Amino acid sequence: MANISYYTAEGLAKLKEELAELKTKGRSEVARQLAEARDKGDLSENAEYDAAKDAQGHLELKISKLEEIVGNARLIDDSNLDLNKALILSKVKIKNLNNNMVLDYTLVSEEEANLAAGKISVKSPIGKGLLGKEVGDIAEISVPAGKLKFEILEISR
Template sequence: MGTIQYYTEEGLKKLKDELQELKTKGRQDIAKQIAEARDKGDLSENAEYDAAKDAQGLLELKIAKLEAVVGNARVMDSSKMDASKVGILSTVKIKNVKNGMTVTYTLVSEEEADLKAGKISLASPFGKGLNGKAVGDIAQINAPAGVLEFEILDISY
């Protein structure tokens, strides 16, 4: 059994949609490729057939992994979350202590992380550094450029 991951409703729906797409359209496409390669003659020397079978194996592996993720997924109810500390699915406004720049991030699971959308993984160095902090706390985050300090300005869900 895998570890339980927490998602937003939107994030879980996205995963389920991707899984459905792979199971239907993905499998149909691979079956078509195998049929076309099989029609070309001797299977023992048919590189197209081998490639299509390999692709089928990779697709089935991806489907199995995604099924395991969806099976262990739980949707978080943000109304029951403790807004006094940073945690999964919290939206955090932070200020860089050194240059005064402020940014806002939402902490999500690894699969939902999207920096352009302002969603960072709780498992990332930033996520780990912010997790458990309260408003007014200084989070020290280990980055390639060294240790960065951020002040927690606001936490919401």
């Protein structure tokens, strides 16, 4: 079953760039490490060779996962999105009713999430709790620290 994820053009480009880097530079680096380890003699007792083979396995697994993600990625056409509801790519201004702190977040896919940049995943507890809400709605969200209440102040693209 395909796990489809939605991305901005920028987020999808970053994933493709990372995949290309792993396939070229990553593979050539692992091949170099394997060649160096092979040159050191007996492979049956060569820890460097074993480490390089492990690194190769991890690299190929990461490449495989990224290929699957990119293959199931869909670009978001934000021209058709409802501007009245918090959806993926929405910029949401919320007020934490517990401490009156006002926060700005952009709802993005899991791989694009970056809290320092104000981007939260739609799969995170807060992201899930905000999805589908409108301005003025109160979102009650269960997080590990307890229940939080947020008032939706503003939604934009």
